Amino acid sequence: MILQTDTISLTLQSNRLLDDIALEVLPGEVLGLIGPNGAGKSTLLRIMAGLLRPETGRVLLDGQDLFTMPPEERGRHLAYLPQEAPAAVGMSVRDVAMLGRLPHRRTSSAAQNETAVQQALEAVGMTAFADRSSASLSGGERARVLLARALAVQAPILLADEPVAALDPAQALTVMDLFGQCAVQGQAIAVVLHDLALAARFCTRIAVLSRGRIVSIGTPADVLTDALFAEVYGVAVRRCGEVAVPWSLVSSARRP
Numbered sequence: 001m002i003l004q005t006d007t008i009s010l011t012l013q014s015n016r017l018l019d020d021i022a023l024e025v026l027p028g029e030v031l032g033l034i035g036p037n038g039a040g041k042s043t044l045l046r047i048m049a050g051l052l053r054p055e056t057g058r059v060l061l062d063g064q065d066l067f068t069m070p071p072e073e074r075g076r077h078l079a080y081l082p083q084e085a086p087a088a089v090g091m092s093v094r095d096v097a098m099l100g101r102l103p104h105r106r107t108s109s110a111a112q113n114e115t116a117v118q119q120a121l122e123a124v125g126m127t128a129f130a131d132r133s134s135a136s137l138s139g140g141e142r143a144r145v146l147l148a149r150a151l152a153v154q155a156p157i158l159l160a161d162e163p164v165a166a167l168d169p170a171q172a173l174t175v176m177d178l179f180g181q182c183a184v185q186g187q188a189i190a191v192v193l194h195d196l197a198l199a200a201r202f203c204t205r206i207a208v209l210s211r212g213r214i215v216s217i218g219t220p221a222d223v224l225t226d227a228l229f230a231e232v233y234g235v236a237v238r239r240c241g242e243v244a245v246p247w248s249l250v251s252s253a254r255r256p
């Protein structure tokens with residue numbers, strides 16, 4: 001399945017949050033969405049997930065307007081991992097992951113749902129935690145359970161908002177590698193990241209948002225240039241091999 005945004009714009013409280021965003025997420029790719037704080041990444045992802053209506057423009061799923069689709073059908077096609085989620089008090093880790101199966105409640109058997117949840121918990125290394133209260137988890141463990149909930153949907157499109165922000169380097173690598181495997185199996189993945197080294201390593205394409213506009217899109221090598229770091233983030237970088245390390249501020253006045 002292909003997810004497209006067709007020149008999306010959104011203004012809230014006189015703020016132009018998104019401006020003419022035309023983007024597509026293709027099967028087999030991990031599309032990284034990067035950009036400074038407040039650039040509009042989460043807002044864009046929420047619109048792409050059908051959780052927020054754009055002011056103008058459309059979101060198309062294989063050519064069909066996402067907002068005309070029955071919510072359960074949309075939920076089977078698109079899995080969304082939010083940047084933050086309230087603690088699921090009173091629910092076990094397995095229960096939280098099972099929430100990912102809600103869009104399938106009329107179309108899948110209990111055994112299919114159970115298998116999907118088991119596979120998702122295993123993929124994020126949380127099988128041993130299945131019976132634990134989700135409220136008792138560490139921040140990184142909670143993030144992995146939320147990812148398991150999204151994986152349990154088994155949707156052709158996965159939209160993940162900062163899925164590795166709370167993870168240690170080994171867990172972050174594991175999750176990004178998992179996204180790569182999902183893409184190889186044909187899923188279309190869009191992921192918001194602040195870790196540009198991980199974006200460079202694992203994303204097949206990167207789109208850069210700044211002040212609600214896409215200012216650059218392409219392969220990591222094409223996009224993550226020194227000029228981009230200076231223009232968009234206002235930082236100078238030093239190169240350690242292939243990795244660009246933010247080193248000093250160049251112009252705080254240019255930052256959003």
Ligand SMILES: Nc1ncnc2c1ncn2[C@@H]1O[C@H](COP(=O)(O)OP(=O)(O)OP(=O)(O)O)[C@@H](O)[C@H]1O
Pocket residue numbers: 012013015017035036037038039040041042043044
């Ligand atoms: N309901 C709203 N009304 C007005 N402004 C809003 C609203 N929701 C979000 N914004 C603003 O829109 C901008 C984009 O927010 P968004 O969360 O999409 O940014 P982001 O790129 O994901 O940032 P971050 O990297 O900090 O998570 C921010 O300046 C935010 O304050």
